[in-house]
Amino acid sequence: MQLLSYGSRPLLLMVVVLLTAACAIQPIPVPVVESGPQVVNVYSARHYGAVEEVMERFTAETGIEVLISQGSDQSLIERVKAEGAQTPADAIITINAGSVQLLADEGLLATVDSSVIQEAIPDTLRDPEGQWVGLSQRVRTLMYNPANVAEDEIPTTYADLAEPNWQGRLCLRPASHIYTIALTASIIANEGIEEAERIVQGWADNNPIYINSDTRILETMAAGGCDAGLTNHYYLGRLVSENPDFPIQPVWANQESTGVHRNVVAMGVLEVARNKQNAITLMEWLATEGQGATSDTLPGGNFEFPANPAAEANPIIVGFGEWQVDPMPMAEYGRNQAEALQLLERTGYGFSEN
Numbered sequence: 321m322q323l324l325s326y327g328s329r330p331l332l333l334m335v336v337v338l339l340t341a342a343c344a345i346q347p348i349p350v351p352v353v354e355s356g357p358q359v360v361n362v363y364s365a366r367h368y369g370a371v372e373e374v375m376e377r378f379t380a381e382t383g384i385e386v387l388i389s390q391g392s393d394q395s396l397i398e399r400v401k402a403e404g405a406q407t408p409a410d411a412i413i414t415i416n417a418g419s420v421q422l423l424a425d426e427g428l429l430a431t432v433d434s435s436v437i438q439e440a441i442p443d444t445l446r447d448p449e450g451q452w453v454g455l456s457q458r459v460r461t462l463m464y465n466p467a468n469v470a471e472d473e474i475p476t477t478y479a480d481l482a483e484p485n486w487q488g489r490l491c492l493r494p495a496s497h498i499y500t501i502a503l504t505a506s507i508i509a510n511e512g513i514e515e516a517e518r519i520v521q522g523w524a525d526n527n528p529i530y531i532n533s534d535t536r537i538l539e540t541m542a543a544g545g546c547d548a549g550l551t552n553h554y555y556l557g558r559l560v561s562e563n564p565d566f567p568i569q570p571v572w573a574n575q576e577s578t579g580v581h582r583n584v585v586a587m588g589v590l591e592v593a594r595n596k597q598n599a600i601t602l603m604e605w606l607a608t609e610g611q612g613a614t615s616d617t618l619p620g621g622n623f624e625f626p627a628n629p630a631a632e633a634n635p636i637i638v639g640f641g642e643w644q645v646d647p648m649p650m651a652e653y654g655r656n657q658a659e660a661l662q663l664l665e666r667t668g669y670g671f672s673e674n
């Protein structure tokens with residue numbers, strides 16, 4: 321796999337030469353697009369290293385080169401919309417089901433009718449219309465430092481962190497990040513707007529330290545800078561893999577009520593993709609061969625839970641215990657996001673680090 325800008329040299333050169341010639345006659349901008357049978361261009365919001373082993377293995381096994389262009393969910397969606405039919409992207413990978421659903425709602429994603437995907441991925445983890453598919457599961461949940469949290473105050477629900485005993489003791493991610501927005505959107509869907517507002521108001525009133533990195537949240541907690549907070553499970557998995565004595569404990573939230581907030585890494589193929597079949601091949605491969613616990617799989621490379629139930633999960637995250645999940649259909653996650661942002665703003669929840 322290579323970054324988008326490092327495409328196949330001879331082809332790129334040819335495109336540049338042709339472009340130069342074309343421009344001499346008629347100065348209409350023509351997009352430089354990688355195409356051909358051996359390439360797939362992917363806009364990806366995964367941010368766990370520029371080159372993921374799983375993509376390198378895909379290329380080794382299929383001969384199809386994966387050219388990745390990275391950005392946040394929000395920025396990549398805006399790019400796809402702005403580029404329209406000229407987009408060089410064949411597929412998009414987001415870190416939130418709600419994000420890819422927004423593109424589906426705008427009619428920008430192809431309907432992929434694939435029996436491979438239908439057999440590999442449970443229908444709860446993909447779009448019923450076939451416009452996107454979840455490829456790995458991530459759980460956003462409670463974390464605490466047992467050295468600083470008494471046993472009788474260990475939080476078990478998202479609402480617990482709104483209680484006044486957490487005043488000045490929390491680390492939370494700012495509202496500008498999609499993880500906070502998606503979690504808040506799910507609380508609105510489950511609890512209704514009034515109760516969601518009470519919970520988020522309580523978080524904000526507890527004057528958390530806002531840190532825009534789940535890894536730094538956990539490290540700050542381990543160093544005693546805060547006692548509890550919320551992160552995605554795989555950041556703890558990664559830190560525990562580096563240091564088995566890393567002192568933070570996870571608690572799966574809301575196990576007696578709604579279940580814990582689970583989201584997916586989701587992939588959709590663009591309707592205007594020039595390498596549509598390659599994109600579908602990548603999607604099918606990631607849903608099958610690319611699933612597993614090892615570092616050359618999509619979930620395993622990042623300590624996520626596989627989306628394919630036939631695949632193994634990494635033993636470190638299996639060791640965090642079984643979880644009851646919020647059964648909310650993935651397609652719902654996008655619907656409350658705008659309302660979630662407004663709620664976060666209303667309550668004075670932080671939008672940046674403090």
Ligand SMILES: [Fe+2]
Nearest residue numbers: 367415534552
């Ligand atoms: Fe992440």
